[in-house]
């Protein structure tokens with residue numbers, strides 16, 4: 001079996017073809033500075049579900065220096081996933097949730113496994129950080145034992161390569177130190193912002209679902225390149241790097257995207273000709289409606 005085959009990725013919890021090594025020195029330095037001031041130095045982290053998201057978050061947190069591997073313990077119902085997590089992170093393993101011996105639990109099971117996992121949590125003063133999509137703080141709080149505080153997160157798939165965009169919100173009893181802990185963990189694999197829970201569906205529609213919207217855009221731009229004569233492989237690389245570079249321009253210069261667009265659209269030039277086509281085909285409105293539809297769907301799923 002190839003290490004990147006779907007079956008082997010199920011065994012290890014990894015995504016085929018993805019290695020988690022894209023951590024910029026700038027982000028590492030920032031995370032180290034945050035780690036100096038925040039609470040994770042003393043945290044005992046227990047990871048419930050060591051698959052793709054659990055593995056990515058812990059690997060990011062350890063690589064960034066936010067928490068040493070010696071303070072992380074994981075457990076997973078799938079032995080091969082647990083072993084791959086331990087090998088990749090240097091963390092130790094516990095045979096079950098009750099043996100995690102943690103003050104902070106990171107819930108990284110699929111949402112439909114969460115109730116069973118929470119029922120196994122020990123009672124007492126502890127924090128639960130959940131990344132399970134759609135599970136509200138009220139739902140989590142109704143299932144954790146007394147004394148356990150809750151923070152809910154919505155990460156996205158680029159977190160798996162250290163380029164995530166995540167939001168988190170606090171439960172009714174969560175403290176500032178609890179949200180610092182969530183910010184540090186999520187921030188070690190990308191951007192992390194705190195928002196009110198009422199906006200989590202909007203986050204799901206934008207950064208949660210957004211990678212798929214951008215993949216389509218990259219694929220379509222590459223098709224345009226092929227139509228204009230480029231070899232397929234080069235077109236795909238050029239399209240993806242163009243999206244990466246444009247996103248970095250927005251984030252690193254702080255210049256509004258409309259101003260950046262104006263800077264590259266010279267009178268009578270090629271870019272304005274392309275932009276006119278995009279406007280003719282309603283591209284702007286298509287993105288607005290896509291994010292809105294995904295947010296509405298998230299709310300519907302949360303209510304059901």
Ligand SMILES: NC(=O)c1ccc[n+]([C@@H]2O[C@H](COP(=O)([O-])OP(=O)(O)OC[C@H]3O[C@@H](n4cnc5c(N)ncnc54)[C@H](OP(=O)(O)O)[C@@H]3O)[C@@H](O)[C@H]2O)c1
Nearest residue numbers: 049051052053076077078108109110111113117132133157
């Ligand atoms: N992957 C993403 O990009 C992404 C993005 C946003 C949010 N999330 C959220 O992250 C969570 C995890 O997703 P994932 O993609 O990392 O899933 P995953 O790779 O399937 O990992 C979840 C792991 O948890 C294990 N598990 C289930 N019940 C358990 C229990 N009671 N105790 C210990 N381990 C248990 C599963 O084992 P079995 O396979 O044996 O059940 C599996 O190995 C989900 O709730 C998802 O909504 C993920």
